Amino acid sequence: MALEPPRRLVDTLTERYGAPRANAWLGRLPGLAADAVAARGLTVERPVAPGGRDSLLLLVRRPDGAPAALKIAPPFAGPGAERAALAHWKGWGAVETYDTAGGVQGAEDGSVLLERLRPEVSLRSLPDAKALLEAAGTIRRLWVDPPGGHGFETVEERTGRQAGPMRAGRAPAVLVEAALDARAAMVASAREEVLLHGAFRQGKVLAGERAPWLAVGPEPLVGERAYDLARPARDRVEDLVASESGASSARRRMNRLADSLDVDRDRLRAWALFRAVESATRALDAGRGAAAEVLLEFASWL
Structure with a gap:
């Protein structure tokens, strides 16, 4: 072929x-x-x-x-x-x-x-308010008990693997330490174990025939729902960073998302900080400085 x-x-x-x-x-x-x-x-x-x-x-x-x-x-x-x-x-x-x-x-x-599905039509094609609503409805369906005897990685395991490269990376030390402290606190106090998508965001929800919107491309793991919301919390982050009210808009957006799914706001903020800094570290290592800058700006608001 x-x-x-x-x-x-x-x-x-x-x-x-x-x-x-x-x-x-x-x-x-x-x-x-x-x-x-x-x-x-x-x-x-x-x-x-x-x-x-x-x-x-x-x-x-x-x-x-x-x-x-x-x-x-x-x-x-x-x-x-x-x-x-x-x-x-x-x-x-x-x-x-x-x-x-x-x-x-x-x-x-x-x-x-x-x-x-329709790979050319994702939630990113919708206005942000509508996309947030549809994303919340979709991810809610995925949060179920994992199968018995599952071999899925846990949030603690995945984020533990990521911690080493973050310490050795080129992201600002103050943000790295804040992200790692947030991760440690969340892992120590976690009380929830559901099956998570692991890579959920608006671009991972596509239009279908059987249902209007369906999630694709999971990187599944088991843990708390706040971890799964941390990535969609920064969807369209470039627009937020470009806005004069970006920081306050991002926090309001995150709170709406947490409240709509009955997720603790502080736990979502902590995981959003960790995941943004981890993504920025990888972007810096790959030479994608502009993408890293946007992620670090978002992390600084948290």
Whole structure:
């Protein structure tokens, strides 16, 4: 299969996992895609561009002609966890998978066959107030008890792994220390364990046929809901930073989001601080100074 990986996929994998690891998998991607398509008897229409940040998405037709989407992710991106979470949600608030969580298909090549959504239409296409409302309704459905004996990472584990690079990174020390202190306090006082999307934001909620809006691309983990809200709390942060009332608008927006989902405001603020500084650290390490500057400005308001 002639296949050129989308630029965003190449850049994100390189930033997150390093060039040697990313390039090795990207070199195998055409063969992996061809095998996954053949194994399911699919017909490929086209790749989605710019597509996902850590996976290739192909629009396909199933053997009966029904539309679907085939997602292929590298093993180091944890596709098994995504498959397990989607299987557990069973299409409630999230894209539905046509593969079983423990099935042979996708177990080796990191692929999963999904219902076809509209990748070009996300919540970011809506006015912000409406997008916030729809985002809250969608994420609420995902917060369920995890399956028994699950192997999902916890919030404490994931953020603990991120703490080391934050200390060694180039973000301002005062913000890094504040973020790590907030993380320590939240972990020590956590009392909630639900299944979380892990990467939820407006761009991860797409228009569908079965339901108006469905979440895609989870990086699932188990922990408190405030952690999951911390990323959508800074959606459209560029607009906030550009506004003269950005700081106060951001805090009001965050409070509305917390109140709409009965999440503690202070816990949301703490996790929003940690996640913004962690994202800024990665952006600085990748040479994306402008993006890091925006994130650090947002973090300074918290």
